[in-house]
Amino acid sequence: MIDLESFRTEARDWLEANCPPEMRQPLRSEDDVCWGGRNWTFASDAQRQWLQVMGERGWTVPDWPKEYGGGGLSPEETRVLKQEMARIGARPPLTSFGISMLGPALLKFGTEEQKKHYLGQIARGEIRWCQGYSEPGAGSDLAGLQTKAEDKGDHWVVNGQKVWTSYADKADWIFCLVRTSTESKQGGISFLLFDMRSPGVSTKPILLISGSSPFCETFFDDVQVPKDQIVGELNKGWDVAKYLLGHEREMIAGMGLGSGGKSVTLGSSTKPADLLLRAEIAAFDVDALAFAAMSERFAAMWKAGEAHPASPSMMKYAGTELNKRRNELAMAGGGSDSLEWNSERRAPRDWLRSKGNSIEGGTSEIQLNIVAKHILRLPGA
Amino acid sequence: MAQLTDDQKMLQETAAAFMADEGAIAKQLRHWRDIGCKDGFGHGLWKQFAELGLTGICIPEDQGGLGLGATESAVVLEEIGKNLTPSPFLATAVVVTRAIEGTAHAERWFPGILSGETTLALAVDEGSRHSPEATALEARRQGNGFILNGAKQFVVQGPSADMIITVARTAGSAGETGGLTLFAVPRDAAGLDIENVALLDSSKAARLTYTNVELDADAVIGEVDGGWRPLQRALAAGRAGAAAELVGVAAGASALTLDYLRQRKQFGRLIGEFQALQHRAAHLYLEIEIARAAALKAARLIDESDDQAELFASVAKAKAADVANLTVREGVQMHGGIGMTDEHDIGLFMKREAVLGELFGDLYFHRNRVAELSGY
Numbered sequence: 100m101i102d103l104e105s106f107r108t109e110a111r112d113w114l115e116a117n118c119p120p121e122m123r124q125p126l127r128s129e130d131d132v133c134w135g136g137r138n139w140t141f142a143s144d145a146q147r148q149w150l151q152v153m154g155e156r157g158w159t160v161p162d163w164p165k166e167y168g169g170g171g172l173s174p175e176e177t178r179v180l181k182q183e184m185a186r187i188g189a190r191p192p193l194t195s196f197g198i199s200m201l202g203p204a205l206l207k208f209g210t211e212e213q214k215k216h217y218l219g220q221i222a223r224g225e226i227r228w229c230q231g232y233s234e235p236g237a238g239s240d241l242a243g244l245q246t247k248a249e250d251k252g253d254h255w256v257v258n259g260q261k262v263w264t265s266y267a268d269k270a271d272w273i274f275c276l277v278r279t280s281t282e283s284k285q286g287g288i289s290f291l292l293f294d295m296r297s298p299g300v301s302t303k304p305i306l307l308i309s310g311s312s313p314f315c316e317t318f319f320d321d322v323q324v325p326k327d328q329i330v331g332e333l334n335k336g337w338d339v340a341k342y343l344l345g346h347e348r349e350m351i352a353g354m355g356l357g358s359g360g361k362s363v364t365l366g367s368s369t370k371p372a373d374l375l376l377r378a379e380i381a382a383f384d385v386d387a388l389a390f391a392a393m394s395e396r397f398a399a400m401w402k403a404g405e406a407h408p409a410s411p412s413m414m415k416y417a418g419t420e421l422n423k424r425r426n427e428l429a430m431a432g433g434g435s436d437s438l439e440w441n442s443e444r445r446a447p448r449d450w451l452r453s454k455g456n457s458i459e460g461g462t463s464e465i466q467l468n469i470v471a472k473h474i475l476r477l478p479g480a
Numbered sequence: 481m482a483q484l485t486d487d488q489k490m491l492q493e494t495a496a497a498f499m500a501d502e503g504a505i506a507k508q509l510r511h512w513r514d515i516g517c518k519d520g521f522g523h524g525l526w527k528q529f530a531e532l533g534l535t536g537i538c539i540p541e542d543q544g545g546l547g548l549g550a551t552e553s554a555v556v557l558e559e560i561g562k563n564l565t566p567s568p569f570l571a572t573a574v575v576v577t578r579a580i581e582g583t584a585h586a587e588r589w590f591p592g593i594l595s596g597e598t599t600l601a602l603a604v605d606e607g608s609r610h611s612p613e614a615t616a617l618e619a620r621r622q623g624n625g626f627i628l629n630g631a632k633q634f635v636v637q638g639p640s641a642d643m644i645i646t647v648a649r650t651a652g653s654a655g656e657t658g659g660l661t662l663f664a665v666p667r668d669a670a671g672l673d674i675e676n677v678a679l680l681d682s683s684k685a686a687r688l689t690y691t692n693v694e695l696d697a698d699a700v701i702g703e704v705d706g707g708w709r710p711l712q713r714a715l716a717a718g719r720a721g722a723a724a725e726l727v728g729v730a731a732g733a734s735a736l737t738l739d740y741l742r743q744r745k746q747f748g749r750l751i752g753e754f755q756a757l758q759h760r761a762a763h764l765y766l767e768i769e770i771a772r773a774a775a776l777k778a779a780r781l782i783d784e785s786d787d788q789a790e791l792f793a794s795v796a797k798a799k800a801a802d803v804a805n806l807t808v809r810e811g812v813q814m815h816g817g818i819g820m821t822d823e824h825d826i827g828l829f830m831k832r833e834a835v836l837g838e839l840f841g842d843l844y845f846h847r848n849r850v851a852e853l854s855g856y
Contacts, residue, residue, distance in 0.1 A: 370855075371856060382847055385850055388774070388792070388795045396776065466762075467759040468755075468758070470766065477758050
């Protein structure tokens with residue numbers, strides 16, 4: 100405990116000296132988030148500096164090993180660092196799918212060369228990644244994917260199409276599920292990494308009902324990929340994919356609960372004028388606060404290795420359904436103000452965007468299937 | 481910590497084994513119900529609770545108890561809930577113990593609680609809905625003492641209690657939180673009429689009538705007119721405890737239902753193979769996990785004397801009541817016809833949920849309280 104307290108003092112002093120004042124202001128919008136990558140335009144010098152010093156210290160990924168660019172911190176030290184960052188309101192220096200999704204998979208399944216090559220770049224925010232999973236014919240039935248990688252001796256040739264690729268138009272590299280065998284559905288999938296600048300890769304943003312385009316269609320036309328850019332064994336990519344999905348679901352569940360049981364934003368009024376709406380909001384708040392308690396418990400159990408491996412599915416389902424409810428009530432609470440498309444409150448856009456929460460990263464129905472099969476072990480599930 | 485400590489896990493194992501064996505439905509609930517027991521629970525079992533130290537779970541160590549808190553009580557109550565074990569544990573070992581700790585009444589009553597000979601109860605409600613500030617039962621000063629007139633209802637474990645803590649009004653008027661005082665009223669007090677009311681789950685509650693009940697000044701628990709704060713502390717412990725027991729009721733009902741889905745065949749298939757039922761079962765599972773986390777958080781905040789303890793006691797009570805209600809409804813429905821029979825245990829869970837859901841404020845009371853405490 101004494102060590103932990105001295106670490107706290109050290110972290111506090113270092114953050115005090117190194118976190119620019121501007122980076123201690125709350126994020127005002129999506130535009131303030133730093134995604135990094137080779138094409139990244141920093142919003143300010145402070146944002147650049149913050150990423151640089153945190154990347155050098157390994158604290159963009161505090162619990163990764165030092166030899167791969169991480170901070171080498173224990174889970175307890177990582178928690179202390181997060182507490183100290185929260186204390187001064189420090190923004191995350193870097194938000195990336197490399198950190199939240201690919202990195203953990205590389206740490207588990209990557210070769211030593213791959214870890215050395217990619218993880219440090221992820222930690223420093225030098226590569227922005229996108230995820231090539233879903234296809235037009237493979238949504239909930241993800242393992243039905245058809246994008247094909249052919250073995251051409253010293254390289255793969257990839258042909259096919261992905262869809263719902265988040266920020267594919269802004270990403271530097273892709274981690275991509277491809278079919279390398281038709282003998283078996285799940286046992287014929289491999290996990291490839293490649294540069295989005297490779298000849299034959301093209302992207303097309305998808306305009307959503309919310310008015311934004313965070314997702315793309317991604318096309319591969321005879322894309323050449325070096326042989327050593329496969330993660331895990333040939334035809335064993337489904338294991339990597341599932342492991343990574345667990346992390347993705349944790350992250351998505353975290354988005355719904357990051358607000359820590361936050362109530363409904365009512366807009367111009369602070370109190371619901373309508374008694375029945377008030378009752379609905381109170382019912383929501385009970386569920387949101389209870390779920391916040393669940394998130395704390397889940398995080399502690401997950402770190403201690405006591406959570407069921409399939410439990411991120413439960414969190415993802417509950418967190419996203421809750422977020423949709425929050426947005427429904429915010430719309431109701433705002434009345435006709437909520438209908439204004441270009442208002443600063445963004446109520447209608449957030450409401451429409453939230454509908455995707457229970458679809459992306461595995462639909463609510465798929466999560467319930469997973470709970471029924473892997474946790475409850477119901478027959479035939 | 482959001483997880484249980486090793487000691488708490490050991491207590492959980494002990495309580496789980498004990499309730500599943502000695503506290504089992506056939507041995508306790510059905511037995512006492514079927515022979516028409518006037519108290520609705522077995523005093524022998526309460527003695528066994530005492531031998532394990534459970535009756536003194538919240539009594540300080542220097543007074544002979546285990547010196548544990550709301551979290552450990554929650555752990556025990558979840559196991560009680562799973563087995564529908566009838567006992568005065570929540571009323572006596574949690575709520576009343578919390579209400580009299582640190583007062584002169586503790587010395588009077590703790591020894592009997594510790595030995596398993598004494599049971600106590602708390603009388604708050606006067607109407608059919610929980611509303612502590614609406615207390616109208618009058619305690620008028622008379623000489624050095626007080627004279628009580630009024631009525632109470634839904635006093636759980638009241639018919640068998642040796643002493644009933646009575647919330648009375650010594651000043652102000654109904655609706656005000658000031659002017660309330662807690663009194664220790666012995667069951668044999670002259671002018672106290674105890675009507676034994678059988679509830680739908682075979683537990684017994686008392687309907688009390690106070691007609692010129694004369695009490696000495698030392699019957700006051702804490703401060704005259706200052707009863708609201710200690711009452712709130714006792715109620716927070718009771719609400720968090722009822723929430724934990726409700727989580728147990730939900731978990732027990734859910735376990736029965738899942739077993740049934742795994743063995744009942746229709747259309748040549750196990751009904752658990754049907755996705756229509758799988759999704760409902762999965763939904764129940766995670767709702768119960770969430771309710772358990774809320775109940776444990778409420779207990780932890782009480783143990784840490786956190787400012788948010790009362791808010792979370794209401795969150796936990798509302799959530800657990802909501803989830804347990806959904807679970808027993810789904811449980812009876814998924815059992816089909818057998819779920820409607822008295823022979824099957826699933827219906828007993830539905831009955832217990834109804835009582836616990838109402839105790840110390842129902843779902844709507846606590847949602848409303850969350851709204852009030854949140855400022856809207």
